[in-house]
Amino acid sequence: xxxxxxxxxxTRESLRKILLRGEFDEYGDxxxxxxxxxxxxxxxxxxxxxxGCPESDATMNFLVDEIKVLxxxxxxGLPNFMPRIAFLTILQKKVRGIKSMPIGFVENVWDYxxxxxxxxxxxxxxxxxxxxxxxxxxxxxxxxxxxxxxxxHVKEAIEMEMYTxxxxxxxxxxxxxxxxxxxxxxxxxxxxxxxxxxxxxxxxGSIDVSSAVLDQAFDLKVRMISYWKIVQKRLIDTIAxxxxxxxxxxxxxxxxxxxxxxxxxxxxxxxxxxxxxxxxIAGKREKLNRSVRVLRESKDTVGNIIDSIGSYGGDF
Numbered sequence: 125x126x127x128x129x130x131x132x133x134x135t136r137e138s139l140r141k142i143l144l145r146g147e148f149d150e151y152g153d154x155x156x157x158x159x160x161x162x163x164x165x166x167x168x169x170x171x172x173x174x175x176g177c178p179e180s181d182a183t184m185n186f187l188v189d190e191i192k193v194l195x196x197x198x199x200x201g202l203p204n205f206m207p208r209i210a211f212l213t214i215l216q217k218k219v220r221g222i223k224s225m226p227i228g229f230v231e232n233v234w235d236y237x238x239x240x241x242x243x244x245x246x247x248x249x250x251x252x253x254x255x256x257x258x259x260x261x262x263x264x265x266x267x268x269x270x271x272x273x274x275x276x277h278v279k280e281a282i283e284m285e286m287y288t289x290x291x292x293x294x295x296x297x298x299x300x301x302x303x304x305x306x307x308x309x310x311x312x313x314x315x316x317x318x319x320x321x322x323x324x325x326x327x328x329g330s331i332d333v334s335s336a337v338l339d340q341a342f343d344l345k346v347r348m349i350s351y352w353k354i355v356q357k358r359l360i361d362t363i364a365x366x367x368x369x370x371x372x373x374x375x376x377x378x379x380x381x382x383x384x385x386x387x388x389x390x391x392x393x394x395x396x397x398x399x400x401x402x403x404x405i406a407g408k409r410e411k412l413n414r415s416v417r418v419l420r421e422s423k424d425t426v427g428n429i430i431d432s433i434g435s436y437g438g439d440f
Contacts, residue, residue: 131255132380135248139375142240151243159240163233163367170229171360179221180356182349189214190341190348206340208289214348216286219355223282226359230274233367238267241379255387262382270370270378277366281359291354299353303346311338 141147142159151157178184190210197210241263249256 131248135245138244143371174356177222179218187341190344194340219286226278226363230278234267234271258386259383262386266378266382285355293354296350296354299350307342
């Protein structure tokens with residue numbers, strides 16, 4: 125039991141060092157074990173992918189989707205009021221386009237952490253076969269739980285972005301005001317080119333591009349550009365914070381509990397299983413037992429020979 129507690133303690137401390145404090149002196153030559161740097165690298169890669177995806181390109185098909193949605197969202201009501209459904213329709217389309225990226229990111233992080241945990245527990249438990257088996261099973265179980273928890277968290281975050289357009293971040297207003305101030309000049313420049321009042325879009329039909337529609341489409345576009353920056357930051361910051369909290373809980377409480385649960389469960393064999401010999405030790409013991417049996421048989425044979433010699437000597 126003392127050895128068991130010592131191994132668990134050393135495993136936890138190693139994980140704290142490499143996952144929480146950024147110390148990698150135990151694994152200085154193994155770059156994949158420089159975990160805090162690796163996690164930052166993975167987060168940066170995810171951020172670049174998110175900012176560089178087509179949904180984040182504000183110049184692609186400029187105003188095409190906005191004009192189409194505004195035409196489809198017409199309703200009987202006061203003029204010059206933008207229907208909220210128009211903004212939500214475009215927002216939902218953009219969020220659906222990137223939803224696989226944050227899910228894939230958290231899955232990759234937990235796959236990496238599974239390798240890290242396996243390496244650490246193997247290093248500290250390799251001399252104790254039964255404990256090594258229990259810790260490896262515990263790692264598999266806890267990583268599976270954490271991965272599913274992160275998937276659920278990300279899916280919920282994506283769902284929230286799709287159905288509610290809200291932010292208290294002042295950056296939205298600053299970006300929106302800066303862009304909307306250019307609306308009059310943009311609309312005048314478009315109309316000065318003597319473009320027709322209707323444009324035919326393949327697969328959609330004839331779209332009205334009169335001044336009123338252009339005004340609303342431009343407004344809708346700059347609102348989306350301003351708000352999408354907020355969505356991107358939320359999908360990066362909240363996921364990063366969630367992962368760090370999950371890693372903190374994993375190191376400080378969850379892994380210990382899972383190892384103990386595995387040892388005490390009927391399938392784990394109970395704490396008594398720690399006293400069982402490993403296969404290598406059991407093999408050595410069997411060889412020794414065979415050697416002892418051979419020696420005993422040899423002793424008996426030699427004893428019988430000596431007794432026979434003694435009997436012949438007496439007769440002579």
